[in-house]
Amino acid sequence: MKKLSEIKVCVGVTSCATGIAHTYMAADAIKKACKKHGIKVKVETQGAIGVENELKPSEIDMADLIVFANDVQVKNAERFHGKEDILFTCRPGDVIAKPDLIFSKCEQ
Amino acid sequence: MSGFMQASHVFLDNPATTIEEALTFLSGKAVELGVADDAAAVLAAYHKREEEGSTGMVNGFAIPHAKADAIKQAAVIVVKYANEISDWETMDEDKITCAISLLVPGAEAGTTHLKLLSKVAVMLMQEDFRETVKASSDAEEIAALINANLEDDEDSL
Numbered sequence: 001m002k003k004l005s006e007i008k009v010c011v012g013v014t015s016c017a018t019g020i021a022h023t024y025m026a027a028d029a030i031k032k033a034c035k036k037h038g039i040k041v042k043v044e045t046q047g048a049i050g051v052e053n054e055l056k057p058s059e060i061d062m063a064d065l066i067v068f069a070n071d072v073q074v075k076n077a078e079r080f081h082g083k084e085d086i087l088f089t090c091r092p093g094d095v096i097a098k099p100d101l102i103f104s105k106c107e108q
Numbered sequence: 109m110s111g112f113m114q115a116s117h118v119f120l121d122n123p124a125t126t127i128e129e130a131l132t133f134l135s136g137k138a139v140e141l142g143v144a145d146d147a148a149a150v151l152a153a154y155h156k157r158e159e160e161g162s163t164g165m166v167n168g169f170a171i172p173h174a175k176a177d178a179i180k181q182a183a184v185i186v187v188k189y190a191n192e193i194s195d196w197e198t199m200d201e202d203k204i205t206c207a208i209s210l211l212v213p214g215a216e217a218g219t220t221h222l223k224l225l226s227k228v229a230v231m232l233m234q235e236d237f238r239e240t241v242k243a244s245s246d247a248e249e250i251a252a253l254i255n256a257n258l259e260d261d262e263d264s265l
Contacts, residue, residue, distance in 0.1 A: 025171075
C-alpha cells in the first residue's frame with residue numbers, strides 16, 4: 001500500500017444488502033475523505049437501481065488506492081485482479097462511521 | 109418533485125424508547141399513510157434489515173429501511189423522539205433521537221423514486237442537514253428541507 005502522500009487517484013466500489021442507503025452513504029464518505037486530502041476520486045455504486053459511475057479499465061489502472069466497501073459480493077470484481085496490493089476492503093458501515101479508515105493501511 | 113416529502117410524513121415528540129416500539133410505529137404509519145398495505149410485513153422487513161447490521165448512524169440518527177412487496181410506493185417517514193431510544197446500536201456514543209426511514213417497494217420499483225430515497229440517505233452524511241433536523245420542531249420545515257436537498261442536483265449520484 002502506498003503512502004497517503006503518494007495517492008493521487010482513488011477509485012471505489014460500494015454496495016449493500018438493500019442497495020438504497022448504505023451504498024450511497026459509503027460512496028459519499030469515500031469521496032469526502034479523498035477530497036479532504038486532495039485526492040481525485042470516483043466511486044462506482046452497485047445499488048438497487050443498478051451500477052452507476054461504472055469504473056473504466058483505464059480509471060482502475062490510474063488508481064493508487066482501490067476501496068471496496070461492500071456487504072454483498074462486488075460485481076465484475078475481475079476488473080481488479082492483480083491490484084490486491086492497493087486494495088482496501090471494508091464494510092459500508094465502517095467507512096460511513098470513519099471515512100479516513102480507507103487510508104489506515106497506507107504506509108507511514 | 110418538490111412535493112415528494114410531505115409534512116404529514118413527519119412525526120414529532122414520539123414517545124418510543126425502544127427500537128421495537130420505533131419500528132412498530134413506523135410500520136403502522138406506513139399503512140395509515142397509504143404507503144403500504146400490511147404493517148406486519150413492513151415490520152418484518154425492518155427487522156430483517158436491522159439483523160444484517162444496525163441502521164443506527166451518528167449524531168443520534170438512524171436510517172431504518174424496509175423493502176417489501178407490501179410497500180406500494182417509495183416514501184420517507186421522519187420521526188423525532190421525545191426521549192432517547194435506549195437499545196438502537198449506533199456508530200458513535202450518541203443514542204438515537206431521530207429516525208429517517210426509507211420505505212422501498214418490492215418488485216417493479218421505478219428507478220426515479222429509488223434514487224430519491226438514496227439521496228435522502230446521503231443527506232444524512234451532511235452535518236448541517238443533521239443539525240437542522242435536530243434543531244427543528246416543525247414538520248413543514250423538515251419536509252421542506254428534504255425537498256430542497258432533493259432538488260439540488262449538483263452532486264448527483
